[in-house]
Amino acid sequence: xxxxxxxxxxxxxxxxxxxxxxxxxxxxxxxxxxxxxxxxxxxxxxxxxxxxxxxxxxxxxxxxxxxxxxxxxxxxxxxxxxxxxxxxxxxxxxxxxxxxxxxxxxxxxxxxxxxxxxxxxxxxxxxxxxxxxxxxxxxxxxxxxxxxxxxxxxxxxxxxxxxxxxxxxxxxxxxxxxxxxxxxxxxxxxxxxxxxxxxxxxxxxxxxxxxxxxxxxxxxxxxxxxxxxxxxxxxxxxxxxxxxxxxxxxxxxxxxxxxxxxxxxxxxxxxxxxxxxxxxxxxxxxxxxxxxxxxxxxxxxxxxxxxxxxxxxxxxxxxxxxxxxxxxxxxxxxxxxxxxxxxxxxxxxxxxxxxxxxxxxxxxxxxxxxxxxxxxxxxxxxxxxxxxxxxxxxxxxxxxxxxxxxxxxxxxxxxxxxxxxxxxxxxxxxxxxxxxxxxxxxxxxxxxxxxxxxxxxxxxxxxxxxxxxxxxxxxxxxxxxxx
Numbered sequence: 313x314x315x316x317x318x319x320x321x322x323x324x325x326x327x328x329x330x331x332x333x334x335x336x337x338x339x340x341x342x343x344x345x346x347x348x349x350x351x352x353x354x355x356x357x358x359x360x361x362x363x364x365x366x367x368x369x370x371x372x373x374x375x376x377x378x379x380x381x382x383x384x385x386x387x388x389x390x391x392x393x394x395x396x397x398x399x400x401x402x403x404x405x406x407x408x409x410x411x412x413x414x415x416x417x418x419x420x421x422x423x424x425x426x427x428x429x430x431x432x433x434x435x436x437x438x439x440x441x442x443x444x445x446x447x448x449x450x451x452x453x454x455x456x457x458x459x460x461x462x463x464x465x466x467x468x469x470x471x472x473x474x475x476x477x478x479x480x481x482x483x484x485x486x487x488x489x490x491x492x493x494x495x496x497x498x499x500x501x502x503x504x505x506x507x508x509x510x511x512x513x514x515x516x517x518x519x520x521x522x523x524x525x526x527x528x529x530x531x532x533x534x535x536x537x538x539x540x541x542x543x544x545x546x547x548x549x550x551x552x553x554x555x556x557x558x559x560x561x562x563x564x565x566x567x568x569x570x571x572x573x574x575x576x577x578x579x580x581x582x583x584x585x586x587x588x589x590x591x592x593x594x595x596x597x598x599x600x601x602x603x604x605x606x607x608x609x610x611x612x613x614x615x616x617x618x619x620x621x622x623x624x625x626x627x628x629x630x631x632x633x634x635x636x637x638x639x640x641x642x643x644x645x646x647x648x649x650x651x652x653x654x655x656x657x658x659x660x661x662x663x664x665x666x667x668x669x670x671x672x673x674x675x676x677x678x679x680x681x682x683x684x685x686x687x688x689x690x691x692x693x694x695x696x697x698x699x700x701x702x703x704x705x706x707x708x709x710x711x712x713x714x715x716x717x718x719x720x721x722x723x724x725x726x727x728x729x730x731x732x733x734x735x736x737x738x739x740x741x742x743x744x745x746x747x748x749x750x751x752x753x754x755x756x757x758x759x760x761x762x763x764x765x766x767x768x769x770x771x772x773x774x775x776x777x778x779x780x781x782x783x784x785x786x787x788x789x790x791x792x793x794x795x
Contacts, residue, residue, distance in 0.1 A: 314384040318356035324424045325354060332659045336618050339500045339580050341407070342655075346427075351434050354427045355383035361418040365645040366428060369416025371774045372399045376413060376428055383431055392439040395432060397794065400469045400773060401511060403440070404494060406433025407503045409770045410608075416645035440510070447517035450478035456787045459484060459541040461528050461728065462548035464492025465769045466760025468511065469776030470545050470783075473793055475519045477784055482541075483520055486527035489581070492549055494769070496574035499612050501619070505581065529727030538732075543755050543783045546742055547776060548728065550720040550761035556604065560672030565679035567594050569609045569717040576616050596622040600710045602682060603627040603661075604669060605717030608654075613715045615656030625661035626709055630699070632689050633665035668701065672714065681710045720766040732756060741765050748786075749779040757783055 315321075328344045329335065335342035346354065358380035366376045375394055382391035395402050406429055417425035439445045456479045460471045463485035471483045489495050491508040512522065528537055538544055553568045555561070571594060578588035585593060596617035603613045606629035617625050638648035657663065671683040686705035689697050722740035723729050729736075735743040735752035742758040744750055749757045759779035760772040777794070784791035 314358040314380050315356035316360060318353075318384075319359045319419055319424075319426075322353050322357050324357065324419075324427060325350060326427045327430050329655055335501065335655075336659045339576075339619060341501060341504055343407075345434060345437070346430060348434075351431060352384055352386065355380040355431055357419065358384070358426050359418060365416040365418060366413040366426075369645060369647070370413040371768065371770045372405075372777070373774075374398050374413065374432070376426075379435060380426065380428075380431060383435065388435065388438055389442075389444055391435045392444055395435050399770075400472055400777065401465065402432050402436040403507050404465060404503065405429075405770050405773070406436060407507075408498060409768060410647075412647045412770075415647050418645075421640055421644060445514070447514050448476050449518060450476055452478050453480070454478045454788060456480065456542045457482070457540065458543045458545065458783060458787075459537055460545045460547055461537075462492060462546065462760070462762065463487075463490040463522070463524075464547065464549050464760065464772060465494060466549075466762075466772035466776035466779070467492065467545070467547035468515070469773045470547055470759060470780045471520050471776075472515050472518065473777055473780035474783060475515065477791070477793060479784070479787065481520050482523055483515075484523045484526050484528055484532075484537075486525070486530075488525050490522055490524060496577050497570060497609070497612070499573065499616050500577060500580050501615060502612070505577070527727065529729075529731045534728055534731035538753075538755060541755075542787055543757065545749075545779055545783060546728070546732070546734070546751070546756065546758040546762050547760045547772075547779070548723055548762045550722050550741070550766045551724050552721045552740075553716065554718040554721055556669060556672075556714075556716050556718070558669055558671050560674060560679070563672050563674040563679040564677050565674070565712060566672060566714040567716065569603075569605070569613050569715050572715055573609075573612055573616060576620070594713070596620040596625075596713055598623055599712035601625045601713045601715065602709055602711040603715045603717055605629065605719065606631070606663070606665070607717065607719065609719075610715075610717035611654040611656045613717055614654075614661045615659060617713075617715075618656065618659045618661075622713075627657070627661050627663045628667040628669070628684065628709075629663070629665045630668055630687065631665065632687075666699075668699070670706070672711075673708070679711055679714055681708050682714065683708050720761075722765060723762045734758070739765055746775070746778065747782075749775070749782040750786075755786075757786075 330342035379391040379394045411429040413428045414425040460483045471481045475481045575589045601617045601622045603610045634651045638650045666687040674680045686702045687699045737743045744758040759775035781791045781793040
């Protein structure tokens with residue numbers, strides 16, 4: 313805890329944003345950190361609540377009251393050690409995690425949770441500024457070789473943990489740079505990529521080898537990979553995007569979000585257009601944009617379209633509009649379903665709910681609009697919700713660019729997954745439990761979105777860490793790595 317009476321004396325205050333009119337002209341992060349005295353005051357609000365429900369809300373089980381207390385007492389380096397004991401990359405989660413810990417905070421009962429995410433980010437940012445974050449070299453080498461396939465947060469966490477206990481780790485990535493969706497899915501204005509680069513440098517110093525532009529199942533067969541390593545971790549993410557199966561889907565101008573977002577990240581990294589968009593440039597400049605899907609990926613499409621100079625942006629969602637405020641008696645300390653407005657949505661877009669796309673219309677092979685209908689959601693006797701089209705509710709939205717951000721169905725099957733022969737669960741993800749993370753194939757493990765399905769960065773880090781411990785136990789019989 314922080315100050316015993318801090319939550320009674322100090323009002324909640326969080327980081328502020330640059331004004332939309334300013335930030336929409338830049339690809340850089342636009343969050344204004346709190347000054348140190350204010351951070352210590354906010355940490356002082358962490359109360360002696362008896363049962364720290366924030367632990368339950370945080371997938372990596374951050375010891376939040378402990379490092380809040382250390383920040384309050386100006387013991388920043390000790391706070392950093394504590395934070396790193398559960399989370400390899402707090403600068404990632406401190407920027408892009410939705411903070412389920414804050415939803416679970418006892419002070420959230422009256423909508424004033426501790427600013428946990430802000431304090432977490434401040435701790436690790438100060439650690440980098442002070443030079444406290446350095447490579448952690450193993451005390452001995454085991455001689456065991458491990459391949460980690462997929463360099464998103466699960467793969468990075470898994471690889472780093474295994475290297476730190478002395479295994480020889482190679483992290484394979486089919487893209488040209490390390491980071492997975494952190495690199496090519498999340499826009500720079502939410503998380504700048506130098507944050508990944510300095511972690512890559514740290515991991516290289518710790519002994520991790522990186523193999524980029526190498527696709528397992530294509531450039532290297534899975535059997536070849538398996539025969540050359542003592543264990544393999546599959547951390548390739550859930551990249552099979554849900555499609556829009558309507559007439560007119562094949563019109564030019566309708567694209568998956570993950571065909572659109574990486575292009576801008578590559579431009580921001582300095583790539584020329586031929587390298588950034590080898591299949592053709594997708595841009596929102598001067599266009600009427602429709603984003604289908606109301607989640608984080610859809611929000612990223614909005615912020616990117618705003619900065620590219622879209623003429624208009626409309627976001628539609630098939631589900632009904634959430635309530636403005638949750639019923640705390642029914643939801644706390646769980647993550648509540650309520651209306652949220654992202655920083656990108658604040659920058660300029662129209663939002664509509666309970667909308668179903670029926671058909672894409674166009675001319676000369678190019679999309680010009682979407683024919684939609686409104687839905688009514690009905691709850692049956694069994695409690696299940698079903699949708700019904702409302703009569704005479706059809707309408708058309710003009711569109712020059714349609715971006716599909718409707719979620720992901722699991723890992724891509726062709727290539728590595730099919731060649732590996734691993735069993736899949738009922739949802740199409742690689743089958744493995746959260747105890748030992750073993751797949752149906754000997755020596756092969758799976759973690760992150762490839763195992764659990766589309767999820768959060770913080771869940772990926774947790775699974776990568778736990779998978780590393782399982783692999784370490786498999787290779788040497790026991791492990792000192794935390795779960």
